[in-house]
Amino acid sequence: MRKTLAMAWLATVAAAAFPQAALTGQYPNLFAEMLGKSEAETKAKIDAAWNSLFYGSDANERVYYPVGEDMAYVMDIGSNDVRSEGMSYGMMIAVQLDKKIEFDRIWKWAKTYMWQKPGSSYAGYFAWHCTKEGRKLDGNPASDGEEYFATALFFAHARWGDGEGIFSYKKEAQAILDVMLHKDKDGSAAATNMFDAQAKQIVFVPTKGPASQITDPSYHLPHFYEIWARWADKDQDFWRQAAEASRAFFKKAAHPKTGLMADYAQFDGTPVDMNNGQHQDFRYDAWRVGMNVAMDWSWFKADPWEAQQSDRLLAFFRGQGVSSYGDRYSVDGKGIGFDHSLGLVSMNAAACLAATGEGRKDFVRALWDASIPSGQWRYYNGMLYMLGLLNVGGQYKAYLPK
Numbered sequence: 001m002r003k004t005l006a007m008a009w010l011a012t013v014a015a016a017a018f019p020q021a022a023l024t025g026q027y028p029n030l031f032a033e034m035l036g037k038s039e040a041e042t043k044a045k046i047d048a049a050w051n052s053l054f055y056g057s058d059a060n061e062r063v064y065y066p067v068g069e070d071m072a073y074v075m076d077i078g079s080n081d082v083r084s085e086g087m088s089y090g091m092m093i094a095v096q097l098d099k100k101i102e103f104d105r106i107w108k109w110a111k112t113y114m115w116q117k118p119g120s121s122y123a124g125y126f127a128w129h130c131t132k133e134g135r136k137l138d139g140n141p142a143s144d145g146e147e148y149f150a151t152a153l154f155f156a157h158a159r160w161g162d163g164e165g166i167f168s169y170k171k172e173a174q175a176i177l178d179v180m181l182h183k184d185k186d187g188s189a190a191a192t193n194m195f196d197a198q199a200k201q202i203v204f205v206p207t208k209g210p211a212s213q214i215t216d217p218s219y220h221l222p223h224f225y226e227i228w229a230r231w232a233d234k235d236q237d238f239w240r241q242a243a244e245a246s247r248a249f250f251k252k253a254a255h256p257k258t259g260l261m262a263d264y265a266q267f268d269g270t271p272v273d274m275n276n277g278q279h280q281d282f283r284y285d286a287w288r289v290g291m292n293v294a295m296d297w298s299w300f301k302a303d304p305w306e307a308q309q310s311d312r313l314l315a316f317f318r319g320q321g322v323s324s325y326g327d328r329y330s331v332d333g334k335g336i337g338f339d340h341s342l343g344l345v346s347m348n349a350a351a352c353l354a355a356t357g358e359g360r361k362d363f364v365r366a367l368w369d370a371s372i373p374s375g376q377w378r379y380y381n382g383m384l385y386m387l388g389l390l391n392v393g394g395q396y397k398a399y400l401p402k
Contacts, residue, residue, distance in 0.1 A: 019301075021398070022397075022398035022400065029042055029393055030349075030352055030364050030393075031045070032394075034360075034365075035361070035364060035368055037368070045368070046386075049389055050097060050386070053382045053386060054102065063090075063379050064090060066105060067105075070108055071105050071108045071109040071112065072106050072109055073106070073132060074086040074089070074383075075132060077377070077379045079379075080132075081129045082113075082131070083129045083142070084110070084126045084128050084129070084141065084144075084145025084146070084149070085145050085148075086383060088144070088148030089148060089386075090102070091103050091148070091152040092148055092151070092387075093383075093387070095156050096155075096390050100159075107167075108166065110126060110149070113130055114130055116139065120139065121189060121191055122140060122188070122190065122191050123186065123188070124175070124183065124186075125141040127139055128141050128142035140205055140206070140207045141206060142205065143180075143194050143216070144221075147202070150177055151173075151224045151227060153169045154173045154228075157170040157173070158400065158402070174232060177228060177235070180193065180194035180206075181193055181238065191207060191208070192206045192207065192208055193206060195238075196213075196267065200238070201215050201245050201246065202215055202220060202242075203215055204219070214272050214274075215267055216263065217250070217262065217286060217289050218289050220249060221292055221296075222243040222244075222246040222296045223299045223398070225246065226239075226243050226299070226302075227400070230400055230401060231401055243296075243302070244302075247296070247303050249269055250289075250305075250306070250309065251309075252268055254269075254313075255331045255332055257332070258316040258331065259315075260330075261286050262280050262281060263279035263281065263282070280331075281329060282328060282330070284327075284343070284380070290314075291350035291387065293306050293313075293354060294306065294391075295350070295396070297310070298353040298391075299398055306354050307354045307355065310353075310356075311356060314348060315357060318359055320335075322359075325344075326340065327343075341381060342370055342381045342384075342385055345363075345366050345388075347384055350387070350392060351363070352364050352392065353391060353392070364392055367389070370385070
């Protein structure tokens with residue numbers, strides 16, 4: 001009892017000392033605070049990344065490609081396909097930067113080609129990847145795409161108001177949430193809900209079988225669920241519980257010394273060995289967890305553990321060398337991949353939103369000094385680079401109901 005009261009007191013003190021950005025509207029610009037950069041310099045840095053990744057050369061820079069007069073897709077250049085992950089990230093980046101034209105173009109392409117119509121097994125969900133011509137390559141969804149689509153649409157409603165049809169943003173967001181939580185009610189032979197009812201956690205893939213009985217730590221977005229609990233027309237209690245479940249899951253999934261989490265895990269946090277031993281380690285998906293934990297702390301200050309976890313994670317990477325750490329590790333810290341990847345550099349910089357430890361300035365500087373991604377692998381590194389810049393530059397904001 002005494003420990004519980006102490007933790008409650010600590011959380012109260014922490015929340016008072018560090019305002020909840022989502023509720024105050026005050027988002028820290030770490031480039032300014034730690035590197036002395038002006039707001040104008042920060043804006044120029046973000047604008048340069050936008051211009052390159054969305055309007056740079058077709059061959060070597062851009063990942064955003066307009067189609068006709070009113071659609072566009074975000075392309076995974078290395079895999080030569082279009083993914084719900086990248087499309088939803090593109091929409092989130094666009095709404096954060098007040099780019100309504102690009103937002104609407106991406107959303108119309110996704111709703112036209114990726115969204116699955118009534119009568120299909122995955123009706124209401126979005127196919128996780130398609131060809132650039134719009135042909136579905138797989139019908140099953142990737143859960144993070146729906147999470148980002150819904151949240152970006154809520155933010156679009158707040159920033160721009162609703163239009164007609166598919167541009168009635170709040171209605172579209174609510175429809176996605178309804179499918180995510182109540183897919184089981186339509187009798188689909190293949191699909192499940194996107195949240196496990198007992199664990200109250202996001203599933204890896206909402207398809208009947210093993211893939212819906214595990215989770216992906218990087219898909220846990222408690223800061224988004226808090227938004228849904230305030231925005232959604234229904235199921236608010238579930239979304240609050242889901243936020244708390246994800247925070248509890250993080251504590252179980254994070255290695256106590258390194259802070260690393262696996263790509264895939266059981267609902268109890270235990271790493272899962274799937275696809276011939278490719279995902280029980282800290283790999284490409286797991287890069288994003290550092291950002292997700294830190295954003296939840298920055299936006300809502302729900303649990304001081306998130307600051308401790310961010311310090312733990314960055315201390316591990318500092319020990320590996322800030323300018324040279326690898327991009328893949330076992331969760332206990334053994335190196336298994338040795339590229340120094342900008343996507344991970346960007347996520348570690350975003351983790352500084354919650355970290356308090358000495359030396360976090362070096363991670364912020366590493367992001368500032370990095371070049372905009374280009375070439376064959378610019379898609380994933382580029383999307384994470386943009387999300388990192390927005391977070392660290394104080395431009396990734398939660399738009400709440402007025």
